[in-house]
Amino acid sequence: MDLKAHIRGIADFPKPGILFYDISTLLAHAAAWRAAVSRLAALIRPYEPELLAGIESRGFLVAAPLALELGLGFVMLRKPRKLPGETIGLDYALEYGSDRIEMQADAVAAGKRVVLLDDLLATGGTMAAGVSLLRQAGAVVPATAALIELSFLGGRQRLDTPFESLVAYES
Template sequence: MNLKDHIRHVPDFPKPGILFYDISTLLAHADAWKEAVKQLHALIAPLKPDLLVGIESRGFLVAAPLALELGIGFVMVRKKGKLPGPTVRHSYALEYGEDTIEIQEAALRPGQRVVVLDDLLATGGTMTAAIELIRKVGGEVAATAYLIELSFLNGRKRLEALGVPSHSLMVYES
């Protein structure tokens, strides 16, 4: 099954000049979604993670079912103020401003091996921040994984510079 057949391309969203790769059509097709989770399982299982970490919010859709398939836990990285209880924060620069992400203070133990998931890898900015946050709380990031990678935006190179390999099911060159 070609998973790219289940990705909708939406021009000029969220702003003019951007081509949005919409995973909602993949999620709506049970067989395609099952195949995507199966393929992610094959990529991630050999890494033997203790936990999967998903980045808000579409990363949750990818990480949660995969964690069930792997028989391991799932942890959320969310925007500031969205998680209850004590949290650890990490702020990072955006093109125009700054953002902050958080993880619950006790979500993972130091030394736990994790794989961080999101729906799409573009420039790698948010994933870099998530890696730094996980390292801040003592986690070991074994890899990152995505449904889609926009290789022309060089996010993979940015993550490799941090010593973190990336895995993608579908790669778009432009």
């Protein structure tokens, strides 16, 4: 199944000059979504994860069903002040500003193998920050993955883990 046929591009969203790759149409097509989860499972399984982590918010849509498919737990990396209890966080730089991600302090036991997922890898800043946050918590991060990679933005080069994706756009 051609997964690209189920991902639509929306021009000038969220601002002029940006082509947004919308996974809503993939999620709405049961067979395509099933194929995507199965293919991601095949890519991730060799890294022998013990947990999966997803980056807010579309990363949750990818990591949660994949965790079920692989029989694993799921951890959320969220925007500030969205998680109850004690949290740990990391501030990181973006191209035009900064952001912060947090996770519950007790979400990952030291030494656990955690694969980090998101819906899309662009410049790699958020994914790299997520890897750093997981490591700060004591996790081992054997790999990262996303449904979509915008390879022309070079995000993969910012990561110090193997990276897997199902669909790549070259421009």
